[in-house]
Every structure is written in structure tokens, then in C-alpha cells.
């Protein structure tokens with residue numbers, strides 16, 4: 001490809017609203033351009049990388065027994081009505097009407113569509129198990145799109161769906177996908193971890209997220225420093241055991257605490273550590289008020305609260321709701337003298353508090369010498385966020401944190417959708433059975449951004465060869481010099497005949513501009529045709545290491561072959 005006509009508009013300056021390196025570099029190197037908030041156009045360089053990642057995904061999915069399909073982005077609302085999800089999603093699910101005023105949704109995911117297809121086409125156990133996948137654009141109207149294509153409103157996903165006749169079958173499908181994901185992200189040269197995760201709105205049981213380690217990741221991974229345990233902090237179990245002090249229980253006492261609201265203020269006022277205080281948060285779970293207690297030095301894990309209560313929606317009560325239900329403001333609420341309709345659940349750590357402090361459900365008042373069991377009752381569960389230094393739930397080592405970008409998510413769905421949509425088959429005894437499903441997603445466009453996050457330096461992107469938009473960057477330094485021009489043109493043909501995908505910088509630009517653009521675009525190897533063209537000598541540079549080699553043109557094929565083997 002000749003750069004003179006190639007659409008790769010590079011930018012010298014960092015665009016103002018691009019906060020992270022991958023967003024900045026994908027704009028500056030001419031891979032993407034924003035069309036609207038959270039909506040991007042892929043220019044040729046970006047599209048070529050997308051295709052490389054997609055091809056790696058296809059190879060591994062096909063190898064794992066997947067069959068590629070393509071499902072519609074415009075989905076009849078009736079299917080979402082059948083699954084019960086049409087009204088479960090708010091504005092994030094984009095909706096439209098056709099010319100006949102019929103309702104449709106823009107595909108945020110495809111459980112309904114694929115289950116509808118399978119229920120119509122597969123009726124016998126002989127045709128199962130099956131794994132169908134697609135690589136397709138998804139639409140989710142994120143409230144706050146950010147970080148370029150990492151969190152956009154239109155994005156490319158590989159989504160796969162497996163259909164089995166037994167839980168053992170599902171386990172095999174799940175493991176096959178898990179292995180395929182490990183291969184995919186390894187081939188994309190990503191440093192990633194598979195972590196135990198929460199199945200969220202989709203339901204189902206086991207689920208793992210594939211996280212690319214990165215400081216700008218939005219997810220917190222809790223991992224053991226002495227085993228391969230790793231989990232999204234949302235579900236990482238706390239196994240700490242608490243020893244109750246044997247100090248004598250003192251009489252509960254009501255204390256004036258004017259303007260003393262936060263845990264820090266309370267601990268400071270009573271000259272105790274935060275671990276001596278009880279933090280109370282009022283939640284509304286499917287419309288019912290629930291008071292959640294954690295020790296003052298811990299934080300509530302809202303996903304654990306939701307899972308323990310087994311409710312569809314669990315939200316922190318607003319200040320108004322708190323005032324209405326407890327007749328005081330949030331800084332003074334507590335588990336004592338509660339209206340009877342309010343359930344109290346507490347983290348295990350609270351049970352071991354002796355002579356603690358908590359809000360008195362009265363403005364400017366706290367109780368001290370509070371003792372769980374004597375002064376209030378609660379149902380105890382693991383409700384707190386795990387912290388660095390906590391013992392690992394696997395029993396070996398202690399927990400450390402790392403930030404991650406979720407690029408993959410695999411789920412055991414079970415019969416949630418096949419039940420709702422009646423995807424059944426006749427088993428070997430002619431009995432009707434419900435198919436057992438799994439679903440498996442990869443954020444393809446997000447993976448491209450994650451690769452840039454992990455593969456760049458101060459001069460620009462450093463593409464791993466397997467996903468680079470071109471294999472080689474051939475640069476004629478001075479196109480006005482006959483010898484350089486001639487050799488450049490000749491090498492362009494030779495390298496293409498050797499099977500290399502070559503970006504040829506034949507532009508009448510100054511050397512400095514060409515080298516800056518070349519480092520920014522970041523192809524693995526650059527061949528510069530310069531002053532020694534007359535002697536048949538070119539300069540070969542390895543982008544990743546900066547290594548420079550002067551090579552005779554005749555030896556270039558061998559030099560490149562050697563580098564290709566070394567670079568992988």
C-alpha cells in the first residue's frame with residue numbers, strides 16, 4: 001500500500017478529550033475518528049488491526065468446534081418480551097420502530113435471537129451439542145462513553161452460544177471456550193488473567209472474566225500472591241475470621257454528637273479506631289428497605305448484598321428515602337430502635353465488635369458501648385469488599401489488587417433462555433428436554449485498544465507482529481533522489497512478491513516527518529532507503545527494541561526472515 005494515497009491522517013498533538021494512551025494513540029496514528037460521542041469510524045489502519053484480531057478469534061473458535069453465523073442487529077421486541085428482558089433494561093437498550101410502527105431493539109446481545117433460531121432448527125439430541133458464534137456490532141447506549149473504543153456505544157463483539165443436553169456437556173463447552181480464550185489473548189500478545197466473576201444481569205452459575213492487566217482498567221482484580229486464585233473484587237469471598245475481645249460488655253449509652261456524621265468524625269470524636277464503629281447503609285431491595293451493617297473500616301460490597309438477598313435490584317436508598325424511613329439523616333442511622341419492617345443484615349466482622357459505636361437513628365446522636373446480639377439482632381453474611389492483605393479464599397497467600405480491562409466473559413447460562421423461549425429437544429427416549437446453554441463474549445474493538453494500552457512507548461504504538469496492520473514499513477527517505485526512488489520502488493515489488501504486507505512511504509515529505517509517523521504507526525520492522533541506496537545498502541530497524549541493522553539488498557530476505565522468527 002502506497003502511503004501517498006493511504007488514508008492514515010497522523011496527528012502531532014494529543015487530542016484534548018483523550019485521557020488514556022490507547023485513545024490518544026489510536027487517534028494520533030490515524031486508526032479511528034469519533035463520529036459522535038461513543039461512536040467511532042475505523043480508518044484503514046484500525047480496520048486492518050480489527051481484521052487481524054477477528055481472524056485470530058475465528059481460527060481459535062473454529063478449532064474449538066464453533067460454527068460462525070451472522071445474526072441481525074435489528075431484533076423484534078417480541079423476543080425480548082418472551083425472555084422478559086424488554087422491560088428489564090432502561091435507556092441502555094436502544095429501541096426503534098419500523099415503518100409499520102412495529103417495535104424492535106438494537107442488539108445489545110443475542111441470547112434471544114440465537115435461542116429463537118435454535119428452537120426452530122434443532123429438535124433432536126443427535127444434533128447437540130452445538131456452538132454457534134458471530135462477530136457483529138453491538139449497541140448499548142452507555143450513559144458515559146469514555147476512553148475511546150474501550151467503552152463506546154457501538155462496538156464489535158464476538159459472541160458465542162453453546163447448546164448442550166447435560167450439565168457435563170455444558171462443562172465441556174465451557175472449558176473448550178475457556179481454552180480458546182486463553183489461546184486468543186495469548187496470540188494477541190496480551191498480559192491477561194482469567195478471574196472468577198459475577199454473572200450479573202445475565203444469570204447462570206459459573207462465570208469467568210478475562211482481564212487485561214492495566215492501570216487504567218475499570219475492574220479491580222483480587223489475586224493471591226501465593227496461588228493462581230484471582231477474582232473480580234465484586235465476588236471475591238472474604239474468609240477472614242474475627243476474634244471477639246473478652247473485655248466486659250459496658251452499658252449502652254446515648255451520646256450527643258452534633259455534626260459528627262462520617263466514620264472518621266465518629267472514630268475521632270470517640271477516640272476509637274474505625275474498627276470499633278459500625279457503618280450502617282440503608283438499601284432498597286426490590287422496593288423493600290434493608291439496613292446493611294459493616295465494620296467502620298470496611299466497605300459494603302453491593303454485588304454481595306444483591307446476591308445474598310437474591311433480589312433483582314438493590315440500590316442505596318436516597319437521602320429522602322432514608323429520612324422518610326428512619327426519620328433522620330444518613331450520618332446518624334443505625335440498627336437500634338429500627339422500624340420493624342426494616343431487615344438488618346451485617347457482615348461477619350460486625351458480630352465480633354465489642355462496646356462499639358453506631359448511629360442512634362436520631363439527629364446529632366450516636367450510641368456507644370453497643371454490643372451485637374444484646375443491643376440489636378442481624379442476619380450475618382459475607383457482605384464486605386475484600387481488602388489487600390486479607391487472606392486469600394484459596395487458603396494460600398494474601399490478597400493483592402490489580403486493575404484490569406475486561407476483554408472476555410464466559411458464562412454458564414443453564415436453561416434461563418431455553419426455558420423462557422422453549423428451546424427443547426427430544427432425547428434418546430423421545431422425551432422432551434430443555435437445552436442447556438452457555439454464552440461467551442469477547443470485546444473485539446476493546447481488545448484492539450487493550451493491545452495498544454499494553455504495547456506502546458513514548459514514540460507511539462509498538463504492534464505485536466500477529467496483529468500489526470502491516471508486516472513492514474518501507475520508507476524512501478528522499479523521493480527526489482533517483483537512486484533512492486528507484487531502489488524503493490524495486491524493494492516494494494520484491495517484498496510484496498515475498499509475501500510481505502508492506503506499507504510504502506513514497507511521500508515527498510522530510511525524513512523527520514516520515515520517521516515520526518513511522519514510530520507513531522508502530523509497524524514491527526522499518527526498512528529505510530537512504531544515502532547508501534547507490535551502494536545497495538538499506539537500514540533495517542526493529543520497532544520494539546530500536547535495534548538497527550545495515551543490510552545489503554541481496555541479503556534483505558534472509559535478514560527479514562530471521563527477524564520474523566525472532567520477533568514471533
Ligand SMILES: O=C(C[C@@H]1CCCCN1)Cn1cnc2cc(Cl)c(F)cc2c1=O
Nearest residue numbers: 089092093108109140159202439440441
Ligand atoms: O451480554 C451479556 C451476557 C453475554 C456476554 C457474552 C456474549 C453474550 N451475552 C450481559 N449483558 C450486558 N449488558 C447488556 C446491556 C443491555 Cl442494553 C442489554 F439489553 C443486555 C445486556 C446483557 O445481557
Ligand SMILES: [Mg+2]
Nearest residue numbers: 209406408409
Ligand atoms: Mg462482562
